[in-house]
Amino acid sequence: MASRDDLEKLAKLIRYYILVSTSEAGSGHPTSALSATDLLTALMFGGTFKFEADNPGHPNNDRLLFSKGHASPLLYCLWLAAGKVTEEEIMTYRKFGSPLEGHPTPAFRYVEAATGSLGQGLAIGVGMALNAKYIDKLPYRSYILLGDSEMAEGSQWESIQLAAYYKLDNLVGILDVNRLGQRGETMYGHDLSAYEARISAFGWETILINDGHDLDEILAAYDKIPQVKDKPVMIIARTIKGKGVSAIEDKNGWHGKTLDKVLLDQALEELGSVDKTVRGSIATPEELQPVDRAPGAIASDISYEIGKSVATRNAYGNGLKRIFPQFPNMVVLDAEVSNSTMAGNFEKDHPERFFEMFIAEQNMVGAALGLFTRGKLPFVSSFAAFLTRAFDQIRMSQYSNANIKFCGSHAGVSIGQDGPSQMGLEDIAMFRSIQNSVVLYPCDAVSAERLLEEAARHKGMVYLRTTRSGTPVIYGKDDKFPIGGSKVLRQSDGDSVTVVSAGITLHEALSAYEELKKEGVSVRVIDLYSVKPVDVETLRKAGSVTQAIIVVEDHHPEGGISEAVRSALGNYDIPIHSLAVTKIPKSGKPGELLDFEEISKNSIIKKIKELL
């Protein structure tokens, strides 16, 4: 723990490197880093923050996350001041190949989750804190540096609500109220009481720092944190954007701008002599390990009767419960619809591993990422349509090597009477657009359970799309469903065309097959349960021996299954036709809507006959 004098020296050192590294890079946000410098220097080296710097993965380390990711120079310079980044390294800031990216990513070894899209860090902190309090039962704290501008994001208030609901007294927000956003003053400027009133109304403890550059005041505020019980804590500090460089302090127009040579020289002169040898040490955490989990055991097996109607969403619920022994790091989160997604089945048996996240999908996904960073395997569910609410959080997760499983229920127009607001018709497009994602779409209960297992085993982001209505079980329990595979369900030598589908419309394709068979027309039917990656070889083969491929899907054509097939077969001369949702849907019975959108048995038959 650094002396008061050393803290001053360290803050100076950090300011020095913030300035020179950003000027060297020629881009970045020095002013946003400078406003939080004293707050974070005091946190890290003043004894509050506990972290084994040589073992960032220590389960009882405190966590530190920059929700205001653009203050990244400060983050890197803090670790320089801790002796973990060299002067040479700091000068690579924002250069191609450097782990010191413009906004923090796990390329830098002390970053657990990428940030930079504002208003996401607190949710990640909620996940880390839920883990500490309810799962690992460890005393570590999660500290989240927040910008004042990003408090406009609704996601913050989702996190604020949920953190209070779960009494996360191990979650600490540090709100850097520097008054200025990107293009001018924030809604509340320097009015700390505006933040205090709003945040404390939600049941948080608020601790004000009137001068966020006064180390004594900062240290005194941090001393109060451990006394707070059963409430999250928000430190609210008045700071000056650009603090330390008087020419630009508290001035609008300096967001995301670096100092040119002349200004930099002036600023360094103003900073005065810097002790480049000073380094801070960080307090170490207690040597504690998470409560033990049983090692993975074998899950029980499934038993579904062929032909019986079971909704794939029910299979999801059954499967979660069933595979838990095999994946003891599982946690399940749901957005107040667990009796629809059927994640509630898991809750009944394992309430301690289920988190009700209420109707707040953004925080749910962020919290899942936080839980992932702490070694958990999160399963996240809501209606497919409502997962779009968290697209930005899902998008950001791809930059954190996240291993999160998403389940979207109530996919497609086949949900029926509830109407278009509840229909997931863009969800495949959304999840496909994420790098390295996997998209799975089972058509029956057996494949749903097996794909859930595949998803759990796979390292990475997986989306599982389920259906509201029951569909007949068509697979036996020994069928295999590898990611990237498909099932050729009907084939003969004389197949005229190939119908590719997945989920509910696969059954329409099978019905079309039966009807056409009576008329002497044979078609090939493929269950493309793995929408990403797709089984190129099986598709190519089917395409090469039949006249054309017809892709049928309960989803908009753009970004959906038909485009996945088109991308897979781009180099082959195989005509591909699409039957998809192309009219604005309405309320109605599932069958009426499948007919209306021309993705039902009748439309498939009609299309095939057109092609013959």
Add this chain to the structure above:
Amino acid sequence: MASRDDLEKLAKLIRYYILVSTSEAGSGHPTSALSATDLLTALMFGGTFKFEADNPGHPNNDRLLFSKGHASPLLYCLWLAAGKVTEEEIMTYRKFGSPLEGHPTPAFRYVEAATGSLGQGLAIGVGMALNAKYIDKLPYRSYILLGDSEMAEGSQWESIQLAAYYKLDNLVGILDVNRLGQRGETMYGHDLSAYEARISAFGWETILINDGHDLDEILAAYDKIPQVKDKPVMIIARTIKGKGVSAIEDKNGWHGKTLDKVLLDQALEELGSVDKTVRGSIATPEELQPVDRAPGAIASDISYEIGKSVATRNAYGNGLKRIFPQFPNMVVLDAEVSNSTMAGNFEKDHPERFFEMFIAEQNMVGAALGLFTRGKLPFVSSFAAFLTRAFDQIRMSQYSNANIKFCGSHAGVSIGQDGPSQMGLEDIAMFRSIQNSVVLYPCDAVSAERLLEEAARHKGMVYLRTTRSGTPVIYGKDDKFPIGGSKVLRQSDGDSVTVVSAGITLHEALSAYEELKKEGVSVRVIDLYSVKPVDVETLRKAGSVTQAIIVVEDHHPEGGISEAVRSALGNYDIPIHSLAVTKIPKSGKPGELLDFEEISKNSIIKKIKELL
């Protein structure tokens, strides 16, 4: 204005039809409708709500929006009680083809915006109220029925912040605190003070109703609304879910469930005799019209020097300013990045038509929808990456026939040093997946301005993708850029392959062309500035006379330009190759990143040579 006695009769009538219509439909949310019945009956027929029922489009009508869209039976029954829906019509609820859909859509003539994805109505109300206060200068009020469960959504708190910031004393939320969400109790149950504390902390006036079924208490609360100045008003009412049907009142497990024959008969007996002839009249608004706008005039013309480097985002800012005389209903909204999207150019000249929406993209898009419903033409901008934050609001807009223009700046890896968190790489996939959307992606300042004009003229949702860096002007001011068109920029009889691109990579394609030309290889180059709809005919023609098409894009391949081209050419034997962003990007110089992702000139040349 109905008598106290008539209000009771009307509430009874409404309860009757809520019950019978939902039981007839066999699905729906009668309990969620019953909790708000007295609140809304009193609002509509007690003299507070002013609306010319025969002229729903009257500009000075109060607006009424069900943010808790699942209470739709109440909405339809209110209009039945107003004499505008027949008994026969109400029995078509949720049936295929009925305007009375499961959740409200504009298929019903008294619905202006579709709801049903929770937490979106208040934002739409913000837009309606901004219009009344700042643009049309009309005294109408916007009333938004809110559910307690949906207060968990962050979007609500975005709207609460912005409404207070803009002092929207013409916006009234009616919070139906019925304690129960879909699968159990909400975070705050029946604790009205929890809502009061939180909402009033944000600067709203809160008015509590301890018994939301006591018409006198409700009417007294509504009487206070006009006295509130410069603050939005939240009515917070304790209600009983299922009120009026004692068997299910305040009981968990009755969300989204209808009464079967036995329970319905019981419930109707409990309700007692219903006067089916009673109808309520609604107070009429003052006969006022919006302040006059000048009729459309001709916009000034553009003048960009060929070869000069101008960022398309700058052209967006210039264009907004330039075309305003021609589109006097324009309003511009931006999420605190107007000095990056360059929407700020418009603000300088027309501050009264520019709304700073701070970093709260969900509310921004909802407010744009609200402004659209009141006859405005909203332009909405942020970084392309951050528009993903509002995907659910964008998704819902497609069900409101919305005429909103979106601009996403900083598209692709070419933004450079800021790194992946700031890069729009899924935005084309997102906007393409919306029905009837248009996606435009200009490569230079001239096409950007012209496409902006096309977007403004087009009726529907349009997405314009702009680039951070400057790109050389390649078009003359008389070039035309119709939606659905493209530009063949380089062609000759001996073209080996066709390179299709748009935006920044189009210039990479042009550079590749020059270099290959020196080697005696000629390729066709097409600017596919209209990504949706695409110019099938030009692509087909180019594909038929060259060996293959290579699509180059600064976006992920899934749902992007290559898949748009594949879908357009699915029936033709044309090999299509994709160069797109397929590695996790980093910080770096724009050129380094284009090279890294293999979408630069060099990669295009390499790919072409592979194919020759």
